[in-house]
Amino acid sequence: MSLLVVGSVAFDSVKTPFGEVEEVLGGSATYFSIAASYFTDVSLVAVVGEDFPEAHLDFLKERNINIDGLKRDSGKTFRWKGEYSYHLNEAKTLKTELNVLESFRPTLPPSYCEAPMVFLANIDPELQSNVLNQVKNPGLVACDTMNFWIEGKRDALIKTLASVDILIINDGEARELAREVNLVKAAKKIRAFGPKILVVKQGEYGALLFNEETIFSAPAFPLENVFDPTGAGDSFAGGFMGYLSKYQTFNDDAIRRAVIYGSTMASFNVEAFSLDRMRTLKYAEIESRYQAFKGLTTFENVANPES
Amino acid sequence: MSLLVVGSVAFDSVKTPFGEVEEVLGGSATYFSIAASYFTDVSLVAVVGEDFPEAHLDFLKERNINIDGLKRDSGKTFRWKGEYSYHLNEAKTLKTELNVLESFRPTLPPSYCEAPMVFLANIDPELQSNVLNQVKNPGLVACDTMNFWIEGKRDALIKTLASVDILIINDGEARELAREVNLVKAAKKIRAFGPKILVVKQGEYGALLFNEETIFSAPAFPLENVFDPTGAGDSFAGGFMGYLSKYQTFNDDAIRRAVIYGSTMASFNVEAFSLDRMRTLKYAEIESRYQAFKGLTTFENVANPES
Numbered sequence: 001m002s003l004l005v006v007g008s009v010a011f012d013s014v015k016t017p018f019g020e021v022e023e024v025l026g027g028s029a030t031y032f033s034i035a036a037s038y039f040t041d042v043s044l045v046a047v048v049g050e051d052f053p054e055a056h057l058d059f060l061k062e063r064n065i066n067i068d069g070l071k072r073d074s075g076k077t078f079r080w081k082g083e084y085s086y087h088l089n090e091a092k093t094l095k096t097e098l099n100v101l102e103s104f105r106p107t108l109p110p111s112y113c114e115a116p117m118v119f120l121a122n123i124d125p126e127l128q129s130n131v132l133n134q135v136k137n138p139g140l141v142a143c144d145t146m147n148f149w150i151e152g153k154r155d156a157l158i159k160t161l162a163s164v165d166i167l168i169i170n171d172g173e174a175r176e177l178a179r180e181v182n183l184v185k186a187a188k189k190i191r192a193f194g195p196k197i198l199v200v201k202q203g204e205y206g207a208l209l210f211n212e213e214t215i216f217s218a219p220a221f222p223l224e225n226v227f228d229p230t231g232a233g234d235s236f237a238g239g240f241m242g243y244l245s246k247y248q249t250f251n252d253d254a255i256r257r258a259v260i261y262g263s264t265m266a267s268f269n270v271e272a273f274s275l276d277r278m279r280t281l282k283y284a285e286i287e288s289r290y291q292a293f294k295g296l297t298t299f300e301n302v303a304n305p306e307s
Numbered sequence: 308m309s310l311l312v313v314g315s316v317a318f319d320s321v322k323t324p325f326g327e328v329e330e331v332l333g334g335s336a337t338y339f340s341i342a343a344s345y346f347t348d349v350s351l352v353a354v355v356g357e358d359f360p361e362a363h364l365d366f367l368k369e370r371n372i373n374i375d376g377l378k379r380d381s382g383k384t385f386r387w388k389g390e391y392s393y394h395l396n397e398a399k400t401l402k403t404e405l406n407v408l409e410s411f412r413p414t415l416p417p418s419y420c421e422a423p424m425v426f427l428a429n430i431d432p433e434l435q436s437n438v439l440n441q442v443k444n445p446g447l448v449a450c451d452t453m454n455f456w457i458e459g460k461r462d463a464l465i466k467t468l469a470s471v472d473i474l475i476i477n478d479g480e481a482r483e484l485a486r487e488v489n490l491v492k493a494a495k496k497i498r499a500f501g502p503k504i505l506v507v508k509q510g511e512y513g514a515l516l517f518n519e520e521t522i523f524s525a526p527a528f529p530l531e532n533v534f535d536p537t538g539a540g541d542s543f544a545g546g547f548m549g550y551l552s553k554y555q556t557f558n559d560d561a562i563r564r565a566v567i568y569g570s571t572m573a574s575f576n577v578e579a580f581s582l583d584r585m586r587t588l589k590y591a592e593i594e595s596r597y598q599a600f601k602g603l604t605t606f607e608n609v610a611n612p613e614s
Contacts, residue, residue, distance in 0.1 A: 017488075086488045181393045184531045205512035208529065217526030217603050222515065224491045247611050256606040287610070294608040296524050299563040301601040303594070304554050 002066070003245040004112055004138075005032050006045040006131040007121025007234070008078050008101060009052070009070065014273065015083035018227045024274035025056050026080065028121035028144065031231035034278045035238025035265040036119075037063040038286060040245035043112050045069040045131055047104040049077040059279070068109045073100040088229045088270075089203040108134045119241050120164070121234060122146050125157040132163055140250065142166035142241055143195070144233065150176050158193055167195035168237050171208075174200050183208065184215075197255060199240070199262075201233050209259050211252050218259045219296055221267035221289065228273045232266040239265030239286075264289045309373070310552040311419055311445075312339050313352040313438040314428025314541070315385050315408060316359070316377065321580065322390040325534045331581035332363050333387065335428035335451065338538035341585045342545025342572040343426075344370040345593060347552035350419050352376040352438055354411040356384040366586070375416045380407040395536045395577075396510040415441045426548050427471070428541060429453050432464040439470055447557065449473035449548055450502070451540065457483050465500055474502035475544050478515075481507050490515065491522075504562060506547070506569075508540050516566050518559050525566045526603055528574035528596065535580045539573040546572030546593075571596045 007029030013022045029046045036042045043066040052072065060067055081095040104127065113136050120128040120143040132141060143164040149157050150173060157177075161167065167190060171183060177193075178186035187198050187210035198210040202220075209216040240262030244250065264286055271277045314336030320329045336353045343349050350373040359379065367374050388402040411434065420443050427435035427450040439448060450471040456464050457480060464484075468474065474497060478490060484500075485493035494505050494517035505517040509527075516523040547569030551557060571593055578584045 182531060182533070184529050202512065205509065206524070206526075215529050215603060216606070217513070217529070218606075219513075219524035219526075222491050222522050222524070224489060226489070243610075249611075253607060253612070257610065260606055261610075290610070291608060294606075296522060297604050297606075299523070299525075299567055299601075299604075300560060301598060303550075303564065303568075303597070304556075305560070306554075306556055 002041045002043055002115050003036055003117045003119065003241055004043045004045065004115035004135065005029050005036070005119040005121055006106070006128065007032060007119075007123050009046040009048050010078045010080050012230060012274065013079070013081040014228055014230050016088065016228050017084070017086050018225075019273065021228075021273045023079070025059070026230060026274060027078065028123065028231075028234045030060075031234030031269065031275065032119060032121050032238040032241075033060065033065045034063055034275055035235040035269070036242030036245070037065055037238075038265070038281075038283055039239070039242030039261070042066065042242075043069060043115060045106050045108065045112065047071045047073050047100045047106070049073060049075045049100045052077045059275075069106065069112055071104070071106065073104070075100045082230070084229060088226055091230065106131060116140070117241065117245050118142070119237060120144065120160065121237070125149050125153050125160045128160045129156070129163075132160070140165050140244065142168060142237065144168050144237055145173065145177075147173055147176055162194040164195045166197040166199065168199040168201065168233075168240065170201045170203070170233065174198070199259060201236060203229065203232070207236070207259055207263060209255060211255055214252055216252075216256045216259060218256075218263050219293070220263060221293065221296070223267060223271065226270045229270050230273075231275065232270050235269035236262040236266040239263075260290055260293050261286070264293065309348045309350050309422050310343055310424045310426065310548055311350045311352065311422035311442065312336050312343070312426040312428055313413070313435065314339060314426075314430050316353040316355050317385045317387050319537060319581065320386070320388040321535055321537050323395065323535050324391070324393050326580065328535075328580045330386070332366070333537060333581060334385065335430065335538075335541045337367075338541030338576065338582065339426060339428050339545040339548075340367065340372045341370055341582055342542040342576070343549030343552070344372055345572070345588075345590055346546070346549030346568070349373065349549075350376060350422060352413050352415065352419065354378045354380050354385075354407045354413070356380060356382045356407045359384045366582075376413065376419055378411070378413060380411070382407045389537070391536060395533055398537065413438060423447070424548065424552050425449070426544060427451065427467065428544070432456050432460050432467045436463070436467045436470075439467070447472050447551065449475060449544065451475050451544055452480065452484075454480055454483055469501040471502045473504040473506065475506040475508065475540075475547065477508045477510065477540065481505070506566060508543060510536070510539070514543070514566055514570060516562060518562055521559055523563045523566060525563075525570050526600070527570060528600065528603070530574060530578065533577045536577050537580075538582065539577050542576035543569040543573040546570075567597060567600050568593070571600065
C-alpha cells in the first residue's frame with residue numbers, strides 16, 4: 001500500500017548546545033518520508049529549487065521513496081534557521097525563507113491520485129486541502145500543523161480538519177487550536193472539528209493519544225545523547241503512519257502500537273543532526289527499540305502478585 | 308509495619324485559575340501522611356503552633372496517623388502562600404513564614420526510633436539527618452528536597468543523601484542537584500551520591516524511575532479538572548512509600564507498582580484544594596484508578612498480533 005505525503009523539503013541551519021550545522025537536508029515531508037519508508041511505500045509531493053543537490057534526491061530514491069511528485073522550480077529551496085537552548089523541547093526560529101514554496105500549487109501525478117492513505121505534513125492549510133482534493137478516495141487522512149497556521153489561517157485549517165481522520169500536533173498547538181488549556185477538554189473540542197483521533201506530541205515527555213473514549217499515554221525514549229530535536233515530530237508521524245500503512249489495521253490497539261513506532265522513529269532521529277541517523281538505521285534496530293519501550297512502561301496490574 | 312515521616316505541617320494560602328483559599332491545611336508531612344495512611348501505619352514528626360486547630364488533629368487521627376511526634380510549640384504554625392498560572396506545573400511562592408519550624412529540633416518518641424521505614428519530606432536537610440540519626444535501624448529510607456536546599460545547603464543535603472535509599476524529586480531539582488541537563492546522565496550522577504533509586508516527578512507529564520540499569524516511565528493520569536497541584540508531589544511520595552510499607556517487597560517490579568500508586572494518589576489530590584479530596588476518598592477508588600493506569604499505558608509487544 002502507498003502513503004502519500006505533502007509537505008516541505010528544506011535546507012535547515014540548526015544550532016543546539018551540542019553543535020551547529022548549515023544548510024543541511026530538512027523539511028517536514030523529508031523527515032516524514034524517510035521514517036515512513038522503513039514500513040511502507042511513500043509518494044512524496046513537495047518542491048525544491050535549482051540549488052537542491054542530486055545527492056539528496058539519491059538518498060530519497062535509495063529509501064524507495066517515489067519522487068515523481070517532487071517538483072523542481074526555478075529559484076531557491078525553502079530554508080529554515082533555528083536554535084535550541086539546553087532545554088531542547090522548543091526551537092527558536094531565527095529565519096524562514098519560503099522561496100519556491102511560496103507559489104507552490106502542485107498537480108499530482110495520476111498514480112498519486114489513487115493513494116489510499118494521505119499525510120498532510122506541516123504546510124499552508126490551503127495547500128493541504130488543494131492536495132487532498134486531488135486524491136480520489138483516501139481511506140485514511142492524517143494531518144500536522146503549527147501555531148503559525150493556527151493563528152494566521154484558522155478558518156482554512158478548520159476547513160481542512162473536517163476531512164481529516166487523525167490530527168498529530170504538539171501540546172502547545174492543541175491548546176491554541178482548542179483555545180483550552182486542559183488537554184482532556186482540548187481533545188474533545190478538537191475531535192469536534194473532524195479528526196476522530198488526536199495525537200498530542202509532548203517532546204521529551206512522550207505523546208498522548210485520544211481515541212473515542214480512551215486515552216493512551218506513551219513515553220519518549222530516555223536518551224543520554226539528544227543532539228538535535230529538529231524533525232522529531234515529523235519522524236514520529238512517519239513511523240506512526242508508516243506502521244498503519246504496513247498493517248492496514250486501524251482499531252485502538254493498532255493505533256497504540258503506531259504511537260510507539262512513531263516514538264521509536266522520533267527517538268532515533270534526535271540522535272544526530274539532520275537525517276544523519278537515518279542514513280545508517282536498520283529495521284532490526286527499530287524492532288529492538290520498540291521492545292525496549294515495552295520494558296519502559298510495563299507494570300503488573302495486581303497490587304501484590306507475590307501473594 | 309510503621310512508616311515514619313518528618314516534614315512540615317502548614318497553613319497554605321493558594322490561588323489557582325480555578326479559585327483561592329486562605330490558610331487551609333497543608334505541609335509536606337501532612338500530604339504525605341494522609342496519602343500513605345490508605346496503605347500503612349504512619350508516624351508523624353512535625354511541629355505546629357498554638358494557632359493549629361483541634362479539627363486538623365482529629366482529621367489526622369481519623370486516618371489512624373500516630374501524632375505522638377507532632378509537637379505543639381508556642382508561636383505560630385508554618386505558613387506558605389503561592390499561586391499557579393494556567394499552566395499548573397509550577398507554583399510561584401509569594402510568601403514563606405517559617406515560624407515554629409525555624410527552631411524545631413525534634414526528639415523522637417521512643418517507639419518511633421524502631422521505625423523500619425523512613426520518609427524525609429521536603430525540609431532542612433540538617434533536620435532530615437537529625438531525625439534519621441535517631442532511628443535505630445531503618446530498613447528503607449526515602450527523601451524529598453527542593454531547589455531552596457539544593458542551592459542553600461548543598462553540603463548538608465549531599466551528606467543526608469549518603470544515607471538515603473530512594474530520592475524522590477522533580478525534574479528541575481534533579482537537573483540542579485546533578486548540575487546536568489540530560490536526565491539520564493543526571494540520574495547516574497545522583498545515584499553516585501547514595502540513593503540506589505531515583506524517582507523524578509514531572510508534574511502533568513508523570514514520573515521516571517531510575518533503578519540500577521532499568522528505567523520505568525509512568526504517565527500522570529489525564530484529568531479534566533485539576534484544581535490545585537499543591538501537595539501532589541508529597542501525595543505521590545505517600546502513595547509510593549505507603550504501598551512499599553504495606554507489601555514489604557522492594558524488587559524492581561514492586562517499585563514500579565509503587566510509582567503507579569504514587570501517581571494515583573497525586574491524581575486524586577489535585578482534584579480539590581488542600582487535602583479536601585482525601586476527606587472523602589475510599590480505598591476502592593484507589594484500586595479502580597490503578598487499573599485505569601494500566602489501560603492508559605498498555606500496548607501489545609508484537610508488531611502485528613492479528614497475523
